[in-house]
Amino acid sequence: MAMIVAFALAVHYPARPATDDALRFIAALEHFSLVAQQPHFPGYPGLVWLADWLHGMGLEGFAAFRTLSLAGHALTAVLATALVHRATGRESVAWATGFLVLSQPLGIHTALSGLSDAPGNACLVAALYACVRRRYRAAAWLIGFGVIVRPGLGLIWLYLAAQTWLSSEGRRAAIVAGVVALPLFGLAFMWSRDGMALLGTSLTFLRGHFLIWGSPWGDMGERLGWFTSLSRFGWEGALLGILVVSPFVFHPPWRAERHIRPIGVAWCLVSVWTLLAQNPENLRHLLPPLTLSMIWIGVHAPLTTQALTLVRITFTLVTVSTAPRLPAVVQAAEALSEKPSGVLINRHQSRLLQRTLPSWHHVDPYYSGEHAWALHRSLPVWHLLNRTPSDAIDVTYFEPRWLGDTPLYLSPASIKSIRSSASTAP
Incomplete structure (x- = not known):
């Protein structure tokens, strides 16, 4: 069902890049270089490798990235369903959570953008699912893959790596190998393209992100907070903000059972990181905390989840039929x-x-x-x-x-x- 929805979105909406970052990703297929902003730091080598593979199979540049993004969104919904079912044992609630994740508009927007958000979100939920199932070696490799697909979630990857290390019993060398092998390979790939210039480019980007344009505290972002950004979208923005912080209302993460606590801790960390260190102009940065929040509601408030799902699917169908097809x-x-x-x-x-x-x-x-x-x-x-x-x-x-x-x-x-x-x- 999730892949059918993803295919329908691909057919309904034209494959047109709508961001500068999408153009940078497309250019990276021809010549990968962080110095040339193809793509920008931190490089996303895993995403570019996958898109290059699809490009070699005949997909046009942006279509390759958008296919990965749509597949990532669909996979996130499937994994959310499996995660809630594992935590609660209730099939109806698990399906409701999956449909809620699949139909929520911010996820659809990021899936159509062709950027790294949806694939990175899928890696995050997959790693959490592996942790909850105590498949720690699989979780380690998923964490390593997530680092090269969506490095911007670095704080969460560090937490999950530490959680995997502490929870595993024996053979920790395999855990370390899984976490670091792919990121080291990605770093070697980027170094082979830019050499020492990679260091200067990285420092310049980090300085710009935290001091100028990339966070609520920068020179270009100091007057635009998350409240202002959400208020542009009226009641949908208000509902999005409420959903992001709802775990505090339904069940504070620190009171959770031990086997599902990693979900709550990951939600706390990614929420703090997003609210304090991400650009409020781009609501897509709220996708990871929003997804984890919906999973958390599914685990602790099943009736609320089912009601939200019915409302959300209705409004999604209305949006598809009335909203413009182009950004x-x-x-x-x-x-x-x-x-x-x-x-x-x-x-x-x-x-x-x-x-x-x-x-x-x-x-x-x-x-x-x-x-x-x-x-x-x-x-x-x-x-x-x-x-x-x-x-x-x-x-x-x-x-x-x-x-x-x-x-x-x-x-x-x-x-x-x-x-x-x-x-x-x-």
């Missing part, structure tokens, strides 16, 4: 392509728009501001924002495809709007 940024690019070439002031997926609109002048107001705009003032100037412009009259709204897809607003630019864009978060 908001692709809708905006198509609308701009019909206008005379001019200046586009924008921060959202700038690399993608530069590739889609090569005849346009592209300006990032955070770095260039009104000076760059003034250089081209004889041309029509448009402003693409992810919030409603405060002073614009003629505004075109591009509806998000799913929860997590950023809504966008296109309007004629003014000096006031440029200054506003340069002084606030993206």
